[in-house]
Amino acid sequence: MDLKEKIRVIPDFPEKGVRFKDITPLLQDKNAFKYTIDKMKELAESLNADVVVGPEARGFIFGTPLSYAMNVGFVPVRKPGKLPAEVIRQEYSLEYGKDSLEMHKDAIKPGQRVVIIDDLLATGGTLLSTAKLVEKLGGEVVGIFFLIELTYLKGRDTLKGYNVESLIKF
Ligand SMILES: O=P(O)(O)OC[C@H]1O[C@H](OP(=O)(O)OP(=O)(O)O)[C@H](O)[C@@H]1O
Numbered sequence: 001m002d003l004k005e006k007i008r009v010i011p012d013f014p015e016k017g018v019r020f021k022d023i024t025p026l027l028q029d030k031n032a033f034k035y036t037i038d039k040m041k042e043l044a045e046s047l048n049a050d051v052v053v054g055p056e057a058r059g060f061i062f063g064t065p066l067s068y069a070m071n072v073g074f075v076p077v078r079k080p081g082k083l084p085a086e087v088i089r090q091e092y093s094l095e096y097g098k099d100s101l102e103m104h105k106d107a108i109k110p111g112q113r114v115v116i117i118d119d120l121l122a123t124g125g126t127l128l129s130t131a132k133l134v135e136k137l138g139g140e141v142v143g144i145f146f147l148i149e150l151t152y153l154k155g156r157d158t159l160k161g162y163n164v165e166s167l168i169k170f
């Protein structure tokens with residue numbers, strides 16, 4: 001299955017110079033969406049993960065069906081002020097802009113093996129922050145999987161040392 005043809009590229013969104021990779025055509029195609037989750041499950045198969053972690057918002061789209069398929073729990077990582085219990089926070093920068101991410105303090109137990117999922121690797125800032133949140137709580141990041149990798153932004157360098165996989169490269 002050619003997943004790349006299911007990604008719509010929108011020039012100059014959300015600002016001039018950014019070529020936005022729109023995942024909605026893939027999500028609308030039941031075969032492509034299922035294939036994506038099945039492939040991510042295959043990547044995770046040998047890692048013996050205890051939990052899937054996904055950053056808001058697009059990490060939820062792929063992270064929750066994957067956690068269901070793997071029969072493990074899901075931990076949401078959210079933008080500030082959204083999680084109701086005690087949180088830890090990490091700042092990060094984006095291809096466009098800057099933000100922070102939060103995770104509930106009791107979301108990961110020390111020693112848990114964690115797979116992190118997101119739709120897209122750009123600079124790697126989001127995923128590095130997410131990995132740091134997991135590690136602050138004593139979790140071990142055993143895999144970081146993306147649907148899309150923007151190789152020209154070199155996010156892999158930011159995530160050096162981690163087990164990083166992506167299904168589509170631009
Ligand atoms: O590798 P990076 O440079 O960190 O960029 C990638 C991140 O940017 C996008 O999320 P965004 O923050 O736009 O939020 P959204 O999922 O809520 O749209 C995307 O879904 C990734 O999470």
Ligand SMILES: Nc1ncnc2[nH]cnc12
Pocket residue numbers: 018019020021022094095096120122150
């Ligand atoms: N070029 C891009 N397309 C879609 N999502 C993104 N997040 C960061 N950069 C992006």
